[in-house]
Amino acid sequence: MKTSLKNLLLLTSLLVICDPRSAEATLIALWSFDDSTTTTTSGSQSGTATLTTSGTTTFVSPGTAINDPRGGAATPAMRIASGTFTLHVSGLGLSSFMVSYAGKENMGTSGAQSWAYSTDGSSFTTLGSQPSDLTAAFATRTVDFSAITALNGATDVYFRNTFSGDQTFDNIQVNAVPEPVNVALAGFGIGALLIALGRRLLSLRQRRHSLAQIAF
Numbered sequence: 573m574k575t576s577l578k579n580l581l582l583l584t585s586l587l588v589i590c591d592p593r594s595a596e597a598t599l600i601a602l603w604s605f606d607d608s609t610t611t612t613t614s615g616s617q618s619g620t621a622t623l624t625t626s627g628t629t630t631f632v633s634p635g636t637a638i639n640d641p642r643g644g645a646a647t648p649a650m651r652i653a654s655g656t657f658t659l660h661v662s663g664l665g666l667s668s669f670m671v672s673y674a675g676k677e678n679m680g681t682s683g684a685q686s687w688a689y690s691t692d693g694s695s696f697t698t699l700g701s702q703p704s705d706l707t708a709a710f711a712t713r714t715v716d717f718s719a720i721t722a723l724n725g726a727t728d729v730y731f732r733n734t735f736s737g738d739q740t741f742d743n744i745q746v747n748a749v750p751e752p753v754n755v756a757l758a759g760f761g762i763g764a765l766l767i768a769l770g771r772r773l774l775s776l777r778q779r780r781h782s783l784a785q786i787a788f
Contacts, residue, residue, distance in 0.1 A: 627655015636710040638674040639743040649742035666748035667724035669717040673744040681737035690730040
């Protein structure tokens with residue numbers, strides 16, 4: 573009985589570890605500019621992830637609800653003329669980074685962008701595959717950094733977008749996948765807790781069985 577219970581609990585722990593949902597990307601940081609500032613709106617690193625800009629930066633209304641995971645009405649957006657914006661997050665325990673956002677160009681200026689990445693904030697490497705140019709209407713753009721293994725688990729991860737046109741951005745997301753070792757540790761922790769609980773339940777059952785025999 574004891575062995576069967578232990579095996580069952582261990583199997584439950586393994587199922588937690590192997591759950592394919594554990595490999596899904598999670599929201600690290602979201603910038604929706606609700607209060608017309610560059611502070612994070614939500615995400616697991618809300619309050620620590622940062623967004624910095626260069627060039628003339630203003631906040632305009634209305635923005636758009638496109639690419640906002642919360643849904644709802646449009647809030648202000650960030651407009652930058654001939655500059656950059658840089659996202660800074662921690663990569664500890666994370667891999668397969670993706671950046672997405674809603675964007676548009678203004679007044680017929682260039683919609684081209686150049687994304688780059690860094691782990692020190694000073695030496696940047698231009699990404700090989702760039703998103704398509706922005707147009708006059710808001711649309712989602714996704715920048716795939718998942719193949720950049722140097723970012724996986726890095727203490728600091730920077731994503732920089734450089735452009736010469738007048739462009740507006742909204743609902744900027746950074747998503748990443750928790751590294752398997754963290755999922756495994758979580759699974760083993762749950763498994764250990766289940767085993768401890770199972771032992772306690774088994775002990776109570778044996779005690780009741782002993783009391784029943786004495787009463788008989």
